Amino acid sequence: MGVVLGTFSMxxxxxxxxxxxxxxxxxxxxxxxxxxxxxxxxxxxxxxKQELQVLYRGFKNECPSGVVNExxxxxxxxxxxxxxxxxxxxxxxxxxxxxxxxxxxxxxDFVMGLSxxxxxxxxxxxxxxxxxxxxxxxxxxxxxxxxxxxxxxxxMMGKYTYPALKGDVAKQHVDTFFEKxxxxxxxxxxxxxxxxxxxxxxxxxxxxQLFENVM
Amino acid sequence: xxxxxxxxLPFARAAAIGWMPVANLPMPVxxxxxxKRQDELIILNVSGRRFQTWRNTLDRYPDTxxxxxxxxxxxxxxxxxxxxxxxxxxxxxxxxxxxxxxLHYPRYECISAYDEELxxxxxxPEIISDxxxxxxxxxxxxxxxxxxxxLEDNKDNKPPNMTCRETMWRAFENPHTSTMALVFYYVTxxxxxxxxxxxxxxxxxxxxxxxQRDIPCGERYTxxxxxxxxxxxxxxxxxxxxxxxxxxxxxRFMRSVMSIIDVVAILPYYIGLVMTNNEDVSGAxxxxxxxxxxxxxxxxxxxxxxxxxxxxxxxxxxELGFLLFSLTMAIIIFATVMFYAEKGxxxxxxxxxxxSFWYTIVTMTTLGYGDMVPKTIxxxxxxxxxxxxxxxxxxxPVPVIVSNFSRIYHQNQRADKRRAQKVQKAxxxxxxxxxxxxxxxxxxxxxxxxxxxxxxxxxxxxxxxLKKTTSLLESQHHHLLHCLEKTTNHxxxxxxxxxxxxxxxxxxxxxxxxxxxxxxEGVTGTCCSRRTKKNIQALNATHTHSHTHxxxxxxxxxxxxxxxQPLNTSRSSLNLMSDESGSLNCKSSGLVTTAIISIPxxxxxxxxxxxxxxxxxxxxxxxxxxxxxxxxxxxxx
Numbered sequence: 001m002g003v004v005l006g007t008f009s010m011x012x013x014x015x016x017x018x019x020x021x022x023x024x025x026x027x028x029x030x031x032x033x034x035x036x037x038x039x040x041x042x043x044x045x046x047x048x049k050q051e052l053q054v055l056y057r058g059f060k061n062e063c064p065s066g067v068v069n070e071x072x073x074x075x076x077x078x079x080x081x082x083x084x085x086x087x088x089x090x091x092x093x094x095x096x097x098x099x100x101x102x103x104x105x106x107x108x109d110f111v112m113g114l115s116x117x118x119x120x121x122x123x124x125x126x127x128x129x130x131x132x133x134x135x136x137x138x139x140x141x142x143x144x145x146x147x148x149x150x151x152x153x154x155x156m157m158g159k160y161t162y163p164a165l166k167g168d169v170a171k172q173h174v175d176t177f178f179e180k181x182x183x184x185x186x187x188x189x190x191x192x193x194x195x196x197x198x199x200x201x202x203x204x205x206x207x208x209q210l211f212e213n214v215m
Numbered sequence: 216x217x218x219x220x221x222x223x224l225p226f227a228r229a230a231a232i233g234w235m236p237v238a239n240l241p242m243p244v245x246x247x248x249x250x251k252r253q254d255e256l257i258i259l260n261v262s263g264r265r266f267q268t269w270r271n272t273l274d275r276y277p278d279t280x281x282x283x284x285x286x287x288x289x290x291x292x293x294x295x296x297x298x299x300x301x302x303x304x305x306x307x308x309x310x311x312x313x314x315x316x317x318l319h320y321p322r323y324e325c326i327s328a329y330d331e332e333l334x335x336x337x338x339x340p341e342i343i344s345d346x347x348x349x350x351x352x353x354x355x356x357x358x359x360x361x362x363x364x365x366l367e368d369n370k371d372n373k374p375p376n377m378t379c380r381e382t383m384w385r386a387f388e389n390p391h392t393s394t395m396a397l398v399f400y401y402v403t404x405x406x407x408x409x410x411x412x413x414x415x416x417x418x419x420x421x422x423x424x425x426x427q428r429d430i431p432c433g434e435r436y437t438x439x440x441x442x443x444x445x446x447x448x449x450x451x452x453x454x455x456x457x458x459x460x461x462x463x464x465x466x467r468f469m470r471s472v473m474s475i476i477d478v479v480a481i482l483p484y485y486i487g488l489v490m491t492n493n494e495d496v497s498g499a500x501x502x503x504x505x506x507x508x509x510x511x512x513x514x515x516x517x518x519x520x521x522x523x524x525x526x527x528x529x530x531x532x533x534e535l536g537f538l539l540f541s542l543t544m545a546i547i548i549f550a551t552v553m554f555y556a557e558k559g560x561x562x563x564x565x566x567x568x569x570x571s572f573w574y575t576i577v578t579m580t581t582l583g584y585g586d587m588v589p590k591t592i593x594x595x596x597x598x599x600x601x602x603x604x605x606x607x608x609x610x611x612p613v614p615v616i617v618s619n620f621s622r623i624y625h626q627n628q629r630a631d632k633r634r635a636q637k638v639q640k641a642x643x644x645x646x647x648x649x650x651x652x653x654x655x656x657x658x659x660x661x662x663x664x665x666x667x668x669x670x671x672x673x674x675x676x677x678x679x680x681l682k683k684t685t686s687l688l689e690s691q692h693h694h695l696l697h698c699l700e701k702t703t704n705h706x707x708x709x710x711x712x713x714x715x716x717x718x719x720x721x722x723x724x725x726x727x728x729x730x731x732x733x734x735x736e737g738v739t740g741t742c743c744s745r746r747t748k749k750n751i752q753a754l755n756a757t758h759t760h761s762h763t764h765x766x767x768x769x770x771x772x773x774x775x776x777x778x779x780q781p782l783n784t785s786r787s788s789l790n791l792m793s794d795e796s797g798s799l800n801c802k803s804s805g806l807v808t809t810a811i812i813s814i815p816x817x818x819x820x821x822x823x824x825x826x827x828x829x830x831x832x833x834x835x836x837x838x839x840x841x842x843x844x845x846x847x848x849x850x851x852x
Binding site: 054055058062076077081083093096125128129132154157159160161162164176181194198207210211 | 696
C-alpha cells in the first residue's frame, strides 16, 4: 500500500513539471510586435493612409502577434492554392520578403515589399523579382535556381492538370527562359540581362501592369 | 477559401509577379472592382443593439442575407441603418462568422432558436466549425428524437396502403399499435412462462407411488407434460413462421439473435419427435432438453431492460475480456504457487495444479467453500495473498461495466450508436468536401465559362448576369489561379478528367505541344483536336476578329448551355443543341450553327483526329455542351 502511494505521488510531481514547461512556451509566443507609426510608414512607402490601415487590419487578423513566421506564411499562402502544394514557392516568397533574414516578417517588411510590387517603378519590380529568383543572393541566377523556382510554381498546380504534367516540363520551361534571358550565353543571368530582356518582352510588360489595381 | 485570409488576397496577387518572367503566355485580364467606393462602416441595428462592421466584411459571403442585396429590404432611411427585428444574442455569433470565417454555436442557446436565426440570415448550419459542430449535432439529434417520440405517441392511426405483410411486421415489432398485436404479445408471453414453468416442475419429485423411490413429476405424468410441451411448441412454431413471413428482409431476420433463440428453443422437441426411442441416443436426447431453457430468453422481446442488459454486455466486451484475462493469469499463478507450497504436506487435496485451480477461484471470488484448505504455513500465507488480490482484480473492471450499463440504460436507444456512426461519417465527408470545395469552386466556374467573361467584350448585362453569383473576392481569386494556369501552360482539371486525359495520351502519341504556336494557321491548318485548343488559346492573343467573334459566340453558347444542361455523356446531336440554344435566349443563337461548324473543319481534314473522348471523339461534332467536361476542354481557355 505504501508503495502504491509512493508511485502516485511521484506521478503528480511529474505532472507539475510538465505544466511548468508549458507556461514557458506560452510566454514566448506572447511576445508581440508593434509597427512604426502610420505617418512614418506612409512616408516610406507609396501607400496612402487608408490603404495602410486596410493592410494592417488584414495582417493583424491573421497574425495577432504582429509577426509572421514561415509556417503561418505557408499556411496562408496555401489557402489560395488548394489544388497543389504551395509551400516551396511560399518559402521563396518568404525569403524575398524577409529582407532582414531573421526568420519572421514584420509588418514593415510586408508593407515595403508590397509597396515595391504594387506601386514601384518597373525597374523596382524587376529587381524585386530578380531577388526572388536569386535564391542564394549571389547576384546571378543560374540554372539550378531557376529550375527550383519553376518546379515550385509547377508544384502549385497539383496533380490533376490538363495536359498531364510530365517529368521534364520544368526543364523545358527553364530552357526557354534561359534562351530568352541569357544574352551572352554564359550560363547565368545577371540583373542587367534580366531587366533588359524583360523590358523587351511586350507580353511581360503588359502582365506587370496587371496587378496595379490590386489594392 | 477561408474568408479569414481574404485580407491577404491582394498580397497573393501581388506575389504573382514572380511568375511573369517565367510565363510564356499572356496573362488574362484582371477583374475590376466596379464599385470603387471607399470601404464604409455600416450599422446593423438588431432589436436595439447596434452592431457596426465594414461593408467589405459582409460582402465576403454574397449568398447570405447580409452579404447580398437582400439586406436593402431592411434599410431604414431616416436612421441610415439596417434594422432587424431578431434576437441580438444569436446575432453575435452570426456577425462573428463574417468577421472570422468560422461559425460557432454557443452552448446556452436553444437549438431550434439558433436554427431559425441561421435560416433567416441565409447561413447553412453545415459550416459550423469543428469546435462546435459535435455539440450542435448532438443537441440537434436529441431534439429531433424528442420530437419523434412525441410524434409516435400521438399517432395511433397506421399509414394507409400497408400490405398485409407490413401490417403483420409492424404488429410484431410494436405491440401497442393494435389490439390484435397486444393480444398476440400477451399470449406468447403467457406460453413462454408456461413452458418454462413446465420444464422446471418436470424435475420436481412428486409422487407417492407405492415404491420407495421418488420419481419426478415428469415421469409420472408423462402424457400431460407431453401435451403441454406440444402445445407450447406449436405456438412458438406458428409465431416463428409468421415472423419469418412478415419480415421485410428474411435473410436478415434469420440471422438475428432473437430468431436464433426461437429456433434453438423449439428444435429439441422436433429432434425428439424424429428420433426413435433408441437407448443409445436417449442420453444425448436428454442433454438436448437442456436447450429448452433457452425459451426463457424469448422474454427479452417482452422486456426492454433485458435487451439493454444484453446490449451492455456486448458493448463491454473488451472490459469483460480484460477481466477474464487477468483472472486467468492470476488463477494460474496462484494455483502453481499453492500447489508447490502444499506439495510437502501429507493428505493434501492439492493433488495437481489443475486441482488447485478450484481452490484459487473459490478464494479469489471470496466464496471460500472450505472443501480445500491449505495446511502448511507457506500455503496459508499465499492463500491470504490470493484472496486479497482476488478482491482487487475483480473489483477493478466491474465499475466500468456498471457505468456502461447505466449510460446505455439512460440513453435507451440502440439505434443511437448506429446513428452516431453515420454522423461521424457524414462529418468526415463534410470536412473533405469543404477542403475540396475551394478547388472545385474554381473548376466549377471554369465549367460555367465564367472566366470567359474576362475576355468577352460583351455588354454590361452579360457581365452582370455572369457575375451575380460570385463575389469580387472570388473572381479575383479565380483570376489568380487563371494566371497560374497561363504561367505553366497547364490547366486545372478534376480527377475524373485527369484520368481520362491520361488514358488518351497513353493510347495515342501526340505531336509535342509546344506552347508557342504560330497563331494564324492554327484554325485552318491540319491539326488534332488538342492542337485546335492550343491554337484557340493563341488566338485570343491575336486579333483575327472573325474567328474570335465566332469563338466568343461559341464560348458564350457554352456558358449558357453548360449552366443549364445536366451532365450526361450522351452523344446528342447538333440539332438538339441548336434547339436548346434557341430557347436559352443566347445572343448568338443565330450564329450557332456557323460557329460550330467553322471550328471542327480542321479536325475533319486531319486524318489523325482519332475518335477519342475528351476532347471530342467525333470530328464532326466536337462541342457537346451537354457534357460539362467538354465545355472545359473546348471552350477558349
